[in-house]
Amino acid sequence: MATYVLVHGAWHTGELLADVAAPIRAAGHDVHTPTIAGNAPGDDRRAGLEAAISSIADYLNENGLTDVILVGHSYGGMVITGVADRAGDRVRRLVYWNAFVPNNGECLNDMVPAHYVELFDAISGQSPDNAVMLPPPIWREAFMNDADAALADSAFAKLNPHPYATFTDKIALSKNPAEMDVAKSYINFTEDTALPQSLGWHPRLSEKLGLFRLVQAPGGHEVCFTNPGLLAEKIMEAGRD
Amino acid sequence: MATYVLVHGAWHTGELLADVAAPIRAAGHDVHTPTIAGNAPGDDRRAGLEAAISSIADYLNENGLTDVILVGHSYGGMVITGVADRAGDRVRRLVYWNAFVPNNGECLNDMVPAHYVELFDAISGQSPDNAVMLPPPIWREAFMNDADAALADSAFAKLNPHPYATFTDKIALSKNPAEMDVAKSYINFTEDTALPQSLGWHPRLSEKLGLFRLVQAPGGHEVCFTNPGLLAEKIMEAGRD
Amino acid sequence: MATYVLVHGAWHTGELLADVAAPIRAAGHDVHTPTIAGNAPGDDRRAGLEAAISSIADYLNENGLTDVILVGHSYGGMVITGVADRAGDRVRRLVYWNAFVPNNGECLNDMVPAHYVELFDAISGQSPDNAVMLPPPIWREAFMNDADAALADSAFAKLNPHPYATFTDKIALSKNPAEMDVAKSYINFTEDTALPQSLGWHPRLSEKLGLFRLVQAPGGHEVCFTNPGLLAEKIMEAGRD
Numbered sequence A, B, C: 001m002a003t004y005v006l007v008h009g010a011w012h013t014g015e016l017l018a019d020v021a022a023p024i025r026a027a028g029h030d031v032h033t034p035t036i037a038g039n040a041p042g043d044d045r046r047a048g049l050e051a052a053i054s055s056i057a058d059y060l061n062e063n064g065l066t067d068v069i070l071v072g073h074s075y076g077g078m079v080i081t082g083v084a085d086r087a088g089d090r091v092r093r094l095v096y097w098n099a100f101v102p103n104n105g106e107c108l109n110d111m112v113p114a115h116y117v118e119l120f121d122a123i124s125g126q127s128p129d130n131a132v133m134l135p136p137p138i139w140r141e142a143f144m145n146d147a148d149a150a151l152a153d154s155a156f157a158k159l160n161p162h163p164y165a166t167f168t169d170k171i172a173l174s175k176n177p178a179e180m181d182v183a184k185s186y187i188n189f190t191e192d193t194a195l196p197q198s199l200g201w202h203p204r205l206s207e208k209l210g211l212f213r214l215v216q217a218p219g220g221h222e223v224c225f226t227n228p229g230l231l232a233e234k235i236m237e238a239g240r241d
Helices: A014-026 A049-062 A076-086 A114-125 A136-143 A149-156 A228-239 B014-026 B049-062 B076-090 B114-125 B136-143 B149-156 B228-239 C014-026 C049-062 C076-086 C114-125 C136-143 C149-156 C228-239
Strands: A003-007 A030-032 A068-073 A091-097 A183-189 A213-217 B003-007 B030-032 B068-073 B091-097 B183-189 B213-217 C003-007 C030-032 C068-073 C091-097 C183-189 C213-217
Touching: A003 A014, A003 A049, A003 A076, A003 A228, A014 A030, A014 A228, A049 A076, A068 A076, A068 A228, A076 A091, A091 A228, A136 A149, A136 B213, A183 A228, A213 A228, A213 C136, B003 B014, B003 B049, B003 B076, B003 B228, B014 B030, B014 B228, B049 B076, B068 B076, B068 B228, B076 B091, B091 B228, B136 B149, B136 C213, B183 B228, B213 B228, C003 C014, C003 C049, C003 C076, C003 C228, C014 C030, C014 C228, C049 C076, C068 C076, C068 C228, C076 C091, C091 C228, C136 C149, C183 C228, C213 C228
Parallel strands: A003 A030, A003 A068, A068 A091, A091 A183, A183 A213, B003 B030, B003 B068, B068 B091, B091 B183, B183 B213, C003 C030, C003 C068, C068 C091, C091 C183, C183 C213
Antiparallel strands: none
């Protein structure tokens, strides 16, 4: 039995990973799906990356979790990288699932094409609390390309405004991921176009990990909604020793 | 029920898409498979791109088709782009299936590696009516790589000489595809080597669409012959709202 | 009935391809799995590339094999290229399976990232007979990413120290593969990270073949261990006329 901690992406909460956690739990593992500070219903959307990372590091400490397989989705890659840097003794393996891989001093927006940064800047600029949302057509076409319209709509309704500072705050790391002394895996869903594939997740970001285990499967950025069972399987293939 | 118009590629006719149309029709949709001017048995092989585009635009008008999901294969991508530019009010979504995506002023040959242009120039130069054919070894290895020899041969026997001017005529568009106000999808079969994959369909040509929905599946350039059922499925995933 | 000769990769022997040969044999074909000079138990690890190539060319001659579908895995790509150059009249088709494709004057290390060359230099430098082994973490994460730990370990135990001169000897060819007058296929397993995918097998090395047939399937570098049945299928799709 292993301990999995699944860290969601931007606009999501831990709750939205329930269908992914269930089959991993059914396979005999302990599974946690905390919500990152800034994404829970009542949270202040002015939260930054430091608070986000601390909230998950604190979660591991408070629950006394060790030998953790720490899985991060998309923006969650920023968070698990920061957690590994400050609570590395609790982490057995990092698993990036179509996730950002930052080196010291990088922010999420540094890994995103310019037209997305402009769009996010404009949207958050209109927001009273520096929050950002995804325009529905981008969600439907580029994130939920493997869903039908009904699922794209129902999943969109579950998203929450995201604290934009977590995209613009530069991460502070004592070591870059490639130098971290922890096992690493990268799960790449091959139809994920949340980043344009010419500037995509894998191998562009995955190879920042140094030696890592690649796991791939068909699906878009939001397989937590479109194929949670397959995602659970791939997380276990990525997470096993 | 939606209306699908499937526009074939070079050397093909609409008739060769019958096995693709059937399962889409069986799912309740209206499906049309017109043959582009220049490709029907008696057509003059000196036809150019303008005539090709007009023939499909005329087809939509004459049949009073609206809200069309307009699907183009390979060279058919040139044609549907032109049709969307001049009859955009009839088109609900453009679906490119391993297809060329031209910007204003580009011709098909601008998107093809130099050694193919040289080969096509040489073959059409030998032809009395500026027609071009594919050499059988290229068809067998690079287009029908997922077929056995018998299917590669029987499908080759159904091809017709292609009007080469449609490869060299530059398209005239009032707007590039990325700026067109119509939904767009790109279907990429992942073993398609009709274009070398280092200079391939996706993401090189797909990303000229701006925001688009990616659909991928295993197969070569000619899944209309090697896996028409899977292709029909993917067309419906690409075409749905 | 066709004749298949399967040429293993570095650290392997022909014996390790038994589970791949069996289903090809069951489909009615004649299958040979010779061990390259330098890799058999008692062989001198100071063997070079010339001896390696000669050993397989001699095998074809001594067994009177003609119309051979000659399959090479990884390092085996160096060997089959050399065999085709000097015994091309015995070869019907070359099949590269995640294999190196050398032009005249290239060595295997010319196609490998610098950090692997440094690692191999260091390991072979420690060896009394210029042999090189793979460090277990690289084997487990980058070669056996699609295996569980038990299979990764049991397969590792079957490997043998590899004659490093075969990685540093430049191949002498009268013709580069693209110019060779023999049919060619490339099988690419899409999760193979033995080479980093940004500097990977396909299309970087496959396209050195000129016109070739692409066959792809899911799996890592060592599908001979993780999925021999699927590999056998793909070898037959790559090898048929």
